[in-house]
Amino acid sequence: MKAETYMERGEQALLHTYNRTPIVFERGEGVYLYDVDGKKYLDFAAGIAVVGLGYGNPEFEEALKNQVEKLTHTSNLYYNVPAIEAAEKLKKVSGMERVFFTNSGTEAIEGAIKTARKYAMKKDGMKDHEIIAMEHSFHGRSMGALSVTGNPHYQEDFKPLLSGIRFAEYNSLESVKALVNEKTCAVLLEPIQGEGGIYPADGAFLQGLRALCDEKDILLIFDEIQCGMGRSGSMFACQKYGVKPDVMAVAKALGNGLPIGAFLTSEKAAVLVPGDHGSTYGGNPLVCAGASAVLDLFENENVLDNVNRVGAYLWEKLEGLKSKYPVIKDHRGAGLIQGLEFTKAPGDIAAAVVKKGVILITAEHNVLRFVPPLVIKEEHVDEMLRALEEVLSEQG
Numbered sequence: 001m002k003a004e005t006y007m008e009r010g011e012q013a014l015l016h017t018y019n020r021t022p023i024v025f026e027r028g029e030g031v032y033l034y035d036v037d038g039k040k041y042l043d044f045a046a047g048i049a050v051v052g053l054g055y056g057n058p059e060f061e062e063a064l065k066n067q068v069e070k071l072t073h074t075s076n077l078y079y080n081v082p083a084i085e086a087a088e089k090l091k092k093v094s095g096m097e098r099v100f101f102t103n104s105g106t107e108a109i110e111g112a113i114k115t116a117r118k119y120a121m122k123k124d125g126m127k128d129h130e131i132i133a134m135e136h137s138f139h140g141r142s143m144g145a146l147s148v149t150g151n152p153h154y155q156e157d158f159k160p161l162l163s164g165i166r167f168a169e170y171n172s173l174e175s176v177k178a179l180v181n182e183k184t185c186a187v188l189l190e191p192i193q194g195e196g197g198i199y200p201a202d203g204a205f206l207q208g209l210r211a212l213c214d215e216k217d218i219l220l221i222f223d224e225i226q227c228g229m230g231r232s233g234s235m236f237a238c239q240k241y242g243v244k245p246d247v248m249a250v251a252k253a254l255g256n257g258l259p260i261g262a263f264l265t266s267e268k269a270a271v272l273v274p275g276d277h278g279s280t281y282g283g284n285p286l287v288c289a290g291a292s293a294v295l296d297l298f299e300n301e302n303v304l305d306n307v308n309r310v311g312a313y314l315w316e317k318l319e320g321l322k323s324k325y326p327v328i329k330d331h332r333g334a335g336l337i338q339g340l341e342f343t344k345a346p347g348d349i350a351a352a353v354v355k356k357g358v359i360l361i362t363a364e365h366n367v368l369r370f371v372p373p374l375v376i377k378e379e380h381v382d383e384m385l386r387a388l389e390e391v392l393s394e395q396g
């Protein structure tokens with residue numbers, strides 16, 4: 001067993017910020033992962049909703065190999081072709097107008113927060129603007145992104161956080177309206193809350209927020225980091241509802257595993273100017289060549305059609321489980337971002353399923369989360385369900 005030795009070494013060398021599942025992965029192929037001892041796993045987590053195209057996509061790998069041989073980094077003091085191409089493609093699929101590339105989702109949120117503060121400061125010259133975020137949201141772990149994350153447990157040990165952040169109840173337009181005042185510069189939310197337990201927004205809530213933000217000249221910011229890039233069955237979840245934000249944060253599946261994110265703005269919200277913001281690596285040629293290939297592959301391989309078809313199949317099967325097992329309380333989501341809420345924490349269930357060779361993760365305390373590669377097929381859903389049902393019938 002090679003894994004044991006690696007895990008021991010890992011625990012000696014890495015900061016212990018995760019209680020890791022005792023698996024050491026070595027390689028991936030399609031929608032399967034293999035550990036260092038050769039054990040095969042069906043991947044129903046995709047590295048937390050990241051590896052949309054699965055492992056070993058030949059066009060994606062070819063694009064990266066070509067770019068590695070050409071140029072990997074230049075800094076943003078110059079132009080580079082892959083960044084320009086990736087930005088053009090992102091504009092096209094999102095309907096947004098300006099792109100700033102980051103190295104992560106968290107950094108995309110930081111850029112969105114700065115955009116909101118700057119937009120309002122330009123408008124009224126004041127420096128005490130407030131952002132309304134949502135309870136049970138997740139936006140990242142840096143001090144800014146943590147400040148807008150509606151989870152006191154993540155925040156508690158790191159205070160003081162950013163000032164001027166208020167939390168509204170998700171899907172309650174009234175609770176947002178109650179917090180709006182002359183200082184409010186933005187409303188920030190995930191169109192489908194991911195880490196918080198797979199809660200989709202109501203269409204009327206998003207449309208109401210759009211109207212509210214227009215009326216008050218406040219920026220509407222959507223965090224599409226987890227629910228975007230095709231996962232909901234639309235390229236971006238907000239497109240399902242026909243609501244366009246002023247700023248959108250993207251990451252996760254954008255790079256299919258490469259560290260890249262972006263915040264996208266409308267022309268109106270494109271307020272950051274030279275000196276306001278920057279990144280040494282952000283949008284470097286290597287990661288942008290990858291993202292550019294991802295965006296091409298989404299189109300060429302009809303990824304959205306697959307998400308809608310297999311997502312509907314998964315939906316029907318999970319509905320079946322829900323009606324059969326009383327421990328399953330609720331079933332939520334869209335496309336290939338679905339969750340089953342249990343009456344008790346399903347950590348043990350997930351762990352038992354993993355032992356059977358299917359990678360499943362949880363969200364919040366009570367939710368089993370299904371965020372597989374977007375190229376998964378019906379037969380893989382069946383394979384996952386066989387393992388899950390065995391565990392459910394064993395554990396009752």
Ligand SMILES: *Cc1c(COP(=O)(O)O)cnc(C)c1O
Nearest residue numbers: 104105106138139140194225226
């Ligand atoms: C994962 C996630 C983030 C943070 O992204 P990182 O790439 O981990 O920095 C922010 N918002 C949402 C909705 C996420 O799912």
